Amino acid sequence: xxxxxxxxxxxxxxxxxxxxxxxxxxxxxxxxxxxxxxxxxxxxxxxxxxxxxxxxxxxxxxxxxxxxxxxxx
Numbered sequence: 001x002x003x004x005x006x007x008x009x010x011x012x013x014x015x016x017x018x019x020x021x022x023x024x025x026x027x028x029x030x031x032x033x034x035x036x037x038x039x040x041x042x043x044x045x046x047x048x049x050x051x052x053x054x055x056x057x058x059x060x061x062x063x064x065x066x067x068x069x070x071x072x073x
Contacts, residue, residue, distance in 0.1 A: 033059040
């Protein structure tokens with residue numbers, strides 16, 4: 001699903017299901033983010049992509065300070 005977003009730099013770690021929700025761990029480099037979404041979203045490809053698009057920026061926000069620090073002279 002993440003590669004369908006054009007984000008082959010993000011990996012998917014542990015995935016579990018409980019109480020009608022899917023919990024997954026997204027990774028990029030040394031960073032990880034746990035996110036969850038309703039299980040029924042995965043039944044529709046477009047809804048699943050939209051749900052992932054909503055999650056991915058949260059991982060980028062975790063990584064952004066590190067990139068800014070590395071860019072400083």
